[in-house]
Amino acid sequence: MRQTVAVVGGGYGGIEVARALDEVADVVLIEPREDFHHNAAALRAAVRPDFAHQTFIPYDKLLVHGRIERDAAQQIAPGQVTLASGRTIAADYVVLATGARHPFPGKPAELDTASAIASYVELQTRIAAADRIVLAGAGPVGLELAGEIKAEWPGKEVILVDPAPAILPERSAELRTEIERQLADLGVTLVLGAALPASFKVAPGDVAPFTVELTDGRSLSADLWLRCYGADPVSDYLAGSLQTARLSNGRVRVEDSLRVHGHDRVYAVGDITDIEEPKQAVAAMAHAAVVAANIKADLGLGEPTVYEPPGSSILIPLGPSGGAGEHPGMGVLGAEPTAQYKGADLLLGHYAQVFNR
The missing domain is CATH 3.50.50.60 (FAD/NAD(P)-binding domain)
Incomplete structure (x- = not known):
């Protein structure tokens, strides 16, 4: 029976976790934006009106087997994600990939x-x-x-x-x-x-x-x-025992496996982690590879690994x-x-x- 993995956040780290696990688990990617925003190109969109549309890419072809839930996480506890719509998603694994809010034009406030x-x-x-x-x-x-x-x-x-x-x-x-x-x-x-x-x-x-x-x-x-x-980390949705892993600055305490501290089946990637390193897309993608490998190891599909921050x-x-x-x-x-x-x-x-x- 395939395990369900809820990936909360469809930014650079979230999409890589979802893609890596698409063949081996039931992946649910939860993201309130209509399309992926390639914010690494956003600053050119601020000066060229013909460029902005190129920075938004539909999610519809990202996954072969998994699904996209266009919604926001309102509350997350181990094994369960409650959405802003009121629905709940039960999951064997939860991956927190909600990133951080940045001032416009770095990231737009609008979701459509x-x-x-x-x-x-x-x-x-x-x-x-x-x-x-x-x-x-x-x-x-x-x-x-x-x-x-x-x-x-x-x-x-x-x-x-x-x-x-x-x-x-x-x-x-x-x-x-x-x-x-x-x-x-x-x-x-x-x-x-x-x-x-x-x-x-x-x-x-x-x-x-x-x-x-x-x-x-x-x-x-x-x-x-x-x-x-x-940049303000987005982690105010954490509930239950997960609240104890949330630091005063909004970041989430993680182990070197990228599991959220004190939880075996909840992981975090990207800007919300408390890892002391530049908060860049490349780091979020490196986190994603470690998380995917560790979930696969739990499923008997490889060896566990740890995250070692590379040279910056x-x-x-x-x-x-x-x-x-x-x-x-x-x-x-x-x-x-x-x-x-x-x-x-x-x-x-x-x-x-x-x-x-």
Whole structure:
């Protein structure tokens, strides 16, 4: 008798767990979005209205045997998922893959595709109307969005503001130098060691000319600003004994097998885990491989394994032909390999194959 596996969340980690177990278990993939959102390409959608629709891919061809439940998890306890619709799904295994909420345009708030695309198209018109744009946060999201804006509108002023004294402080000095060089060539201004004050009331995404005093006393004027930092893990649905594994920051405590602490048949992958590593799609996919292997081992179809965080790599496109990254054993990668591996099509071709389009 086949075991039922409920995979809660259809993002990068969830789809890989579902695909890997589709042949050996009754997989139920629970996801409230109408279509998969390839948010790794979302920042280009913010500047090109003809691009947004490409970042949404239907789930209908992802699984051969399993099924998709378009619904949200309202409460999860071991062996049972209660949906927002009121229905319940009994499961032998539960995989938590609900990720994190990110500010728009990193992820859209809308769950239906037409409304989400409309939000990107509207943002594009607002960016087009602004001459001077502040991006709050000089991490990977802010850097990539700056590159996308400059690729589409080279004449716009783009200012990156971040409270840290340097961009990408956890990365190598060589990578920082290369990114800073390309930003200078693009004409992007870096304002580091300062942030927008907590009292700042202009809504992100509104074209509303403003002048603001930053936290270090410097004055800054612009027409529009966007928030490019902050992620909130989605785990408030945990109930019963699972609540004890939820930490105060919303992350979920996991063992090296990626089982949720204290539970043999509940796993977690991706951004909600408490693993100290960059929260990237590549990590979620690596988690998925471990979880699938361990569930298969329980079914007598292989050997159990543990997750060992790999050496950290990153690729930051700065528009379709720019950017830089680094990978263990390869050092710093410049604009050409970054564009080749990621920037040119932002992995859209890869995900079209994943979803059998």
